[in-house]
Amino acid sequence: MTFFKRLHPALLAASGAALFLTACTPKSGAGLYGTNCGICHHGGDGMPGAVPPLVGRIDRIASTPEGRKYLADVLMNGVSGPIKANGQPYEAEMPPFRYLQDEQVAQILTWLSSRGQTSPTPQITTADIAAARTTRKSAGMVALEREELDHKAPLP
Template sequence: MKKRLLLAALFGLPIYAGPAMAADGAALFQSNCSVCHQASGQGLPGQFPPLAGRIDKIAATPDGKKYVIAVALNGLMGSITAQGNDYAGFMPSFKTLPDDQIAAILNHVAGLPAGPDATVFTPAAIAAERAEALTPTTVAEKRKALDAQHPLP
């Protein structure tokens, strides 16, 4: 580990989090998500839906939690309604990120707007959902089904 840190420092390489290093959800959110959803997670009306104050509510059910993970892993394409505003667009997949980083981002978002990061998502839950490869359009269909069962905020 020391050798890896020294080499990274000498050559200006990024240091990737290992199992002993917790992923920083806030920093990962800023570098991967805030360009669209804004630093606060409030989104832009009509363009990018808000995440703050919603993800924890959606993830309150097992199906909701699976849906949130599916969006992060597979992306989302199609029309959705969030907090009374309509959005039509595309969210890219973040499946290239490791499970611990996706869990950290989702936990950070679940704690927005003002609270500490939540502990709703685990790397194991992300890994389990990774087994089901979905298209972004299929994820949108899952959202519609979930919204029919439990209206989404």
């Protein structure tokens, strides 16, 4: 007798329902990050000189409305050119992630924000992402937005 035939029918039905519900549950911010951002940014620590770290920075950037707008613009439009993160120079190209839904992008950014020290954790909303989606910008324009924001208040 196979393993499945020995299972009680009610247990088998319950496990099937649990698998179905799990498959239908939206991915968490951590899961979405892993499949979309982790390829380059790894666990959030980046790669020295190539890809900036995100952990401990996103929460600080997201603590102002201008910072949340910038983060939403980065995910919707990408960013390119030299930047400094935690005082270290980086030269990277980040592609846009417009293929993700607004809720998914908000989940990723809020999850990253939660990994920092800012309390309460800054939240990036679906409305923040939807607003950024309405205006297409070049990756270079987003880099200029970062530069302007950095002049107002130095970015981490």
